[in-house]
Amino acid sequence: MYNLVTSMQKRTLIIAGMHRSGTSLITQWLTKCGMELGERLGGASTGNIEGHFEDCEFLKMHEEILDNHKLPRSGLTAAHVDSFSIYEREKIKSIIKVKQQLYDQWGWKDPRTCMFLDVYQQLIPDACYMVIIRDYQSVISSLLRRDVKVMDKRYEDRKLFPRLAWFRFRRARKIKAFYRSNTQEYLKVWISYNQDILNCIKQLNRDAFVVVNYNMLNKADLPVFKHLQNQWDFSLKYFKFKDVFKENLMGEDLDIDQYIVDRRLVFKAKQLQDELMGYMIG
Numbered sequence: 001m002y003n004l005v006t007s008m009q010k011r012t013l014i015i016a017g018m019h020r021s022g023t024s025l026i027t028q029w030l031t032k033c034g035m036e037l038g039e040r041l042g043g044a045s046t047g048n049i050e051g052h053f054e055d056c057e058f059l060k061m062h063e064e065i066l067d068n069h070k071l072p073r074s075g076l077t078a079a080h081v082d083s084f085s086i087y088e089r090e091k092i093k094s095i096i097k098v099k100q101q102l103y104d105q106w107g108w109k110d111p112r113t114c115m116f117l118d119v120y121q122q123l124i125p126d127a128c129y130m131v132i133i134r135d136y137q138s139v140i141s142s143l144l145r146r147d148v149k150v151m152d153k154r155y156e157d158r159k160l161f162p163r164l165a166w167f168r169f170r171r172a173r174k175i176k177a178f179y180r181s182n183t184q185e186y187l188k189v190w191i192s193y194n195q196d197i198l199n200c201i202k203q204l205n206r207d208a209f210v211v212v213n214y215n216m217l218n219k220a221d222l223p224v225f226k227h228l229q230n231q232w233d234f235s236l237k238y239f240k241f242k243d244v245f246k247e248n249l250m251g252e253d254l255d256i257d258q259y260i261v262d263r264r265l266v267f268k269a270k271q272l273q274d275e276l277m278g279y280m281i282g
Contacts, residue, residue: 011234012100012124013037013107016114016200017132018193019076020142022214025244026132027053027109029217032239033225036106055108057095062112064091075112076143078185078192084119092116096123105234114193117200128232129209131197133276136269140186141254147182148175183259187269194272201279207231211279217241224281 013035017023031037031053038055063073065088069081084092099106113120120127151174155166201209212224221241228234260266 011105011232012127013105013130013228013232013234014113014117014120014124014127015107015109015130015132016117016197017111018114018134018139018190019074019111020139020146021111021132021134023109023111023132024053025214026130026212026217029221029239029241029244030107030236032244033228033236035234035236036103038108054110058108058110058113061091061095062110062116065116066112075115076186076189078188080115080192089119092119093123111193114196117196121200121203127208129201129204131201131209131211131276131279133194133197133211133213133273133280135273136187136190137253137256139190140183140256142251143186144179144183144254144256145251147178151175151178179254179256179259183256184261184265187256187260187265191265191269191272194269194276198272198276209279210281211276212281214241214245216280218245227281 013030015023015027015030015037017026027037031041037053038057040056041053062075065081065084066073066075068085068088071077071079071081152167152171155163158166201211210224210227217224218241222238225236225238229236257266
Protein backbone atom coordinates (compact mmCIF):
# COMPACT_ATOMS: atom_id res chain seq x y z
CA MET A 1 0.00 0.00 0.00
CA TYR A 2 2.89 2.36 0.76
CA ASN A 3 5.27 1.07 -1.90
CA LEU A 4 7.02 3.74 -3.96
CA VAL A 5 8.89 1.48 -6.37
CA THR A 6 10.62 3.35 -9.19
CA SER A 7 13.49 2.55 -11.52
CA MET A 8 15.77 4.72 -9.36
CA GLN A 9 15.23 3.04 -6.02
CA LYS A 10 18.29 0.83 -6.18
CA ARG A 11 20.28 4.04 -6.07
CA THR A 12 18.88 5.35 -2.81
CA LEU A 13 21.28 5.20 0.13
CA ILE A 14 19.99 5.13 3.70
CA ILE A 15 22.72 5.85 6.26
CA ALA A 16 21.71 4.28 9.56
CA GLY A 17 23.56 4.60 12.82
CA MET A 18 23.15 5.62 16.43
CA HIS A 19 23.91 9.19 17.51
CA ARG A 20 27.65 9.81 18.04
CA SER A 21 28.60 6.77 15.96
CA GLY A 22 30.48 8.66 13.25
CA THR A 23 27.49 9.08 10.93
CA SER A 24 28.28 12.77 10.39
CA LEU A 25 31.91 12.02 9.59
CA ILE A 26 31.03 9.28 7.12
CA THR A 27 28.32 11.42 5.52
CA GLN A 28 30.86 14.21 5.12
CA TRP A 29 33.15 11.75 3.32
CA LEU A 30 30.37 10.52 1.02
CA THR A 31 29.46 14.12 0.19
CA LYS A 32 33.09 14.71 -0.82
CA CYS A 33 32.81 11.63 -3.04
CA GLY A 34 29.89 13.27 -4.86
CA MET A 35 26.91 11.61 -3.18
CA GLU A 36 23.74 13.74 -3.05
CA LEU A 37 22.74 13.62 0.61
CA GLY A 38 20.54 16.68 0.96
CA GLU A 39 20.09 20.17 -0.42
CA ARG A 40 20.41 21.67 3.07
CA LEU A 41 22.63 19.91 5.58
CA GLY A 42 22.76 20.42 9.33
CA GLY A 43 25.62 22.67 10.40
CA ALA A 44 28.04 22.71 13.31
CA SER A 45 27.06 22.69 16.97
CA THR A 46 28.48 21.87 20.39
CA GLY A 47 30.22 18.52 20.14
CA ASN A 48 30.21 18.47 16.34
CA ILE A 49 32.20 21.43 15.05
CA GLU A 50 32.58 19.98 11.55
CA GLY A 51 28.80 19.85 11.04
CA HIS A 52 26.09 17.22 11.43
CA PHE A 53 25.47 16.69 7.68
CA GLU A 54 21.84 15.76 8.30
CA ASP A 55 19.35 16.33 5.50
CA CYS A 56 17.23 19.11 7.04
CA GLU A 57 14.03 17.88 5.37
CA PHE A 58 14.27 14.42 6.91
CA LEU A 59 15.54 15.87 10.21
CA LYS A 60 12.61 18.26 10.61
CA MET A 61 10.12 15.58 9.59
CA HIS A 62 11.52 13.09 12.09
CA GLU A 63 11.49 15.72 14.84
CA GLU A 64 7.88 16.56 14.03
CA ILE A 65 6.83 12.90 14.20
CA LEU A 66 8.60 12.42 17.54
CA ASP A 67 7.00 15.58 18.87
CA ASN A 68 3.57 14.40 17.72
CA HIS A 69 4.04 11.20 19.74
CA LYS A 70 5.31 13.00 22.88
CA LEU A 71 8.87 11.72 22.44
CA PRO A 72 12.04 13.86 22.65
CA ARG A 73 12.87 15.55 19.35
CA SER A 74 16.49 14.50 19.84
CA GLY A 75 15.49 10.88 19.36
CA LEU A 76 17.48 9.97 22.46
CA THR A 77 14.89 7.59 23.80
CA ALA A 78 14.41 3.84 23.91
CA ALA A 79 10.68 4.30 23.25
CA HIS A 80 9.15 3.76 19.81
CA VAL A 81 6.47 5.34 17.67
CA ASP A 82 3.77 2.68 17.78
CA SER A 83 1.81 3.80 14.72
CA PHE A 84 1.97 6.53 12.11
CA SER A 85 -0.89 8.77 11.15
CA ILE A 86 -1.95 9.02 7.53
CA TYR A 87 -0.57 12.57 7.50
CA GLU A 88 2.85 11.40 8.75
CA ARG A 89 3.10 8.62 6.19
CA GLU A 90 2.02 10.89 3.37
CA LYS A 91 4.59 13.50 4.38
CA ILE A 92 7.36 10.91 4.33
CA LYS A 93 6.17 9.65 0.96
CA SER A 94 6.06 13.18 -0.49
CA ILE A 95 9.69 13.89 0.48
CA ILE A 96 10.84 10.59 -1.02
CA LYS A 97 8.87 11.23 -4.21
CA VAL A 98 10.45 14.64 -4.74
CA LYS A 99 13.96 13.28 -4.12
CA GLN A 100 13.40 10.48 -6.63
CA GLN A 101 12.17 12.95 -9.22
CA LEU A 102 15.14 15.27 -8.72
CA TYR A 103 18.05 12.82 -8.50
CA ASP A 104 19.28 9.67 -10.20
CA GLN A 105 21.07 8.81 -6.96
CA TRP A 106 20.45 10.23 -3.52
CA GLY A 107 20.37 9.41 0.13
CA TRP A 108 20.25 10.90 3.59
CA LYS A 109 21.58 10.67 7.10
CA ASP A 110 19.80 11.33 10.36
CA PRO A 111 20.31 9.04 13.38
CA ARG A 112 16.56 9.20 14.08
CA THR A 113 16.07 7.24 10.86
CA CYS A 114 16.91 4.12 12.92
CA MET A 115 13.61 4.59 14.76
CA PHE A 116 11.64 4.37 11.50
CA LEU A 117 13.52 1.74 9.50
CA ASP A 118 10.48 -0.51 9.20
CA VAL A 119 8.56 2.32 7.52
CA TYR A 120 11.39 3.09 5.11
CA GLN A 121 11.68 -0.58 4.20
CA GLN A 122 8.06 -0.42 3.06
CA LEU A 123 8.42 2.88 1.20
CA ILE A 124 11.80 2.25 -0.46
CA PRO A 125 12.10 -1.54 -0.73
CA ASP A 126 15.13 -1.42 -3.04
CA ALA A 127 17.18 1.06 -1.02
CA CYS A 128 20.78 0.34 -0.08
CA TYR A 129 21.77 0.63 3.56
CA MET A 130 25.07 1.85 4.95
CA VAL A 131 24.99 0.82 8.61
CA ILE A 132 27.39 2.64 10.93
CA ILE A 133 28.38 0.75 14.07
CA ARG A 134 30.38 2.10 17.00
CA ASP A 135 30.92 0.34 20.32
CA TYR A 136 28.54 1.33 23.09
CA GLN A 137 31.28 2.54 25.47
CA SER A 138 32.52 5.09 22.94
CA VAL A 139 29.03 6.23 21.95
CA ILE A 140 27.89 6.78 25.53
CA SER A 141 31.16 8.50 26.41
CA SER A 142 30.68 10.84 23.47
CA LEU A 143 27.08 11.62 24.46
CA LEU A 144 28.12 12.40 28.03
CA ARG A 145 31.08 14.55 26.96
CA ARG A 146 28.79 16.54 24.67
CA ASP A 147 26.32 17.10 27.51
CA VAL A 148 29.12 18.34 29.75
CA LYS A 149 30.25 20.76 27.03
CA VAL A 150 26.72 22.16 26.90
CA MET A 151 26.71 22.61 30.69
CA ASP A 152 30.12 24.30 30.60
CA LYS A 153 29.00 26.62 27.83
CA ARG A 154 26.07 27.83 29.93
CA TYR A 155 28.42 28.86 32.72
CA GLU A 156 31.09 30.29 30.41
CA ASP A 157 28.54 32.88 29.33
CA ARG A 158 27.70 33.96 32.91
CA LYS A 159 29.28 36.58 35.11
CA LEU A 160 32.56 36.00 36.91
CA PHE A 161 31.34 34.71 40.31
CA PRO A 162 28.87 32.02 39.09
CA ARG A 163 31.40 31.00 36.43
CA LEU A 164 34.15 30.52 39.03
CA ALA A 165 31.77 28.75 41.41
CA TRP A 166 30.87 26.26 38.67
CA PHE A 167 34.36 25.45 37.45
CA ARG A 168 36.10 25.44 40.84
CA PHE A 169 33.53 24.00 43.23
CA ARG A 170 30.35 22.59 41.68
CA ARG A 171 31.35 21.09 38.34
CA ALA A 172 32.95 17.79 39.42
CA ARG A 173 30.10 16.91 41.79
CA LYS A 174 27.36 17.86 39.31
CA ILE A 175 29.00 15.93 36.47
CA LYS A 176 29.26 12.77 38.56
CA ALA A 177 25.58 13.07 39.49
CA PHE A 178 24.74 13.65 35.82
CA TYR A 179 26.63 10.50 34.81
CA ARG A 180 24.75 8.47 37.43
CA SER A 181 21.41 9.73 36.09
CA ASN A 182 22.10 9.38 32.37
CA THR A 183 24.67 6.68 31.57
CA GLN A 184 22.32 3.73 31.93
CA GLU A 185 19.57 5.55 30.04
CA TYR A 186 21.94 6.22 27.16
CA LEU A 187 22.88 2.54 27.12
CA LYS A 188 19.19 1.68 26.74
CA VAL A 189 19.01 4.07 23.77
CA TRP A 190 22.10 2.49 22.17
CA ILE A 191 20.52 -0.95 22.56
CA SER A 192 17.21 0.22 21.11
CA TYR A 193 18.79 1.85 18.04
CA ASN A 194 21.09 -1.04 17.28
CA GLN A 195 18.38 -3.62 17.84
CA ASP A 196 16.24 -1.76 15.30
CA ILE A 197 19.17 -1.79 12.88
CA LEU A 198 19.74 -5.51 13.39
CA ASN A 199 16.03 -6.27 12.92
CA CYS A 200 16.13 -4.30 9.67
CA ILE A 201 19.17 -5.91 8.07
CA LYS A 202 17.99 -9.40 8.98
CA GLN A 203 15.07 -8.78 6.64
CA LEU A 204 17.27 -7.53 3.79
CA ASN A 205 19.20 -9.41 1.14
CA ARG A 206 22.88 -9.56 2.08
CA ASP A 207 23.82 -7.43 -0.94
CA ALA A 208 21.48 -4.62 0.17
CA PHE A 209 23.60 -3.41 3.10
CA VAL A 210 27.12 -2.88 4.37
CA VAL A 211 28.19 -2.46 7.98
CA VAL A 212 31.17 -0.17 8.64
CA ASN A 213 32.78 2.02 11.27
CA TYR A 214 34.99 5.07 10.87
CA ASN A 215 38.09 3.32 12.27
CA MET A 216 37.85 0.76 9.48
CA LEU A 217 37.43 3.47 6.85
CA ASN A 218 40.41 5.39 8.18
CA LYS A 219 42.58 2.32 7.57
CA ALA A 220 41.02 1.03 4.34
CA ASP A 221 38.26 3.01 2.65
CA LEU A 222 38.63 1.57 -0.86
CA PRO A 223 36.65 -1.66 -0.29
CA VAL A 224 33.64 0.36 0.88
CA PHE A 225 34.01 2.91 -1.91
CA LYS A 226 34.26 0.16 -4.53
CA HIS A 227 31.20 -1.55 -3.07
CA LEU A 228 29.20 1.64 -3.47
CA GLN A 229 30.50 2.13 -6.98
CA ASN A 230 30.55 -1.41 -8.36
CA GLN A 231 27.95 -3.40 -6.42
CA TRP A 232 25.43 -0.60 -5.96
CA ASP A 233 26.17 1.38 -9.12
CA PHE A 234 26.56 4.79 -7.48
CA SER A 235 28.44 7.25 -9.67
CA LEU A 236 31.12 8.65 -7.35
CA LYS A 237 34.63 10.08 -7.39
CA TYR A 238 37.16 8.73 -4.92
CA PHE A 239 38.08 10.97 -2.01
CA LYS A 240 40.33 9.70 0.80
CA PHE A 241 38.46 9.18 4.03
CA LYS A 242 41.52 10.06 6.08
CA ASP A 243 41.36 13.58 4.59
CA VAL A 244 38.12 14.25 6.49
CA PHE A 245 39.04 12.25 9.61
CA LYS A 246 40.45 14.35 12.45
CA GLU A 247 41.89 12.26 15.27
CA ASN A 248 42.01 15.23 17.63
CA LEU A 249 38.21 15.51 17.57
CA MET A 250 37.77 11.98 18.95
CA GLY A 251 37.73 12.03 22.74
CA GLU A 252 38.80 9.25 25.07
CA ASP A 253 36.27 6.84 26.52
CA LEU A 254 34.98 7.51 30.00
CA ASP A 255 34.77 4.85 32.71
CA ILE A 256 31.03 4.31 32.27
CA ASP A 257 30.89 0.83 33.79
CA GLN A 258 30.55 2.14 37.34
CA TYR A 259 27.32 3.97 36.43
CA ILE A 260 25.46 0.98 34.94
CA VAL A 261 23.48 -0.74 37.66
CA ASP A 262 21.57 -3.21 35.50
CA ARG A 263 24.28 -5.56 34.26
CA ARG A 264 21.82 -7.31 31.97
CA LEU A 265 21.97 -4.21 29.78
CA VAL A 266 25.73 -4.60 29.37
CA PHE A 267 25.30 -8.25 28.43
CA LYS A 268 22.63 -7.31 25.86
CA ALA A 269 24.77 -4.49 24.42
CA LYS A 270 27.79 -6.80 24.01
CA GLN A 271 25.66 -9.41 22.27
CA LEU A 272 24.24 -6.85 19.86
CA GLN A 273 27.65 -5.34 19.22
CA ASP A 274 29.22 -8.69 18.42
CA GLU A 275 26.37 -9.70 16.13
CA LEU A 276 26.42 -6.44 14.17
CA MET A 277 30.20 -6.43 13.85
CA GLY A 278 29.93 -9.93 12.40
CA TYR A 279 28.30 -8.33 9.36
CA MET A 280 31.12 -5.83 8.78
CA ILE A 281 32.41 -5.59 5.22
CA GLY A 282 35.78 -7.18 4.51
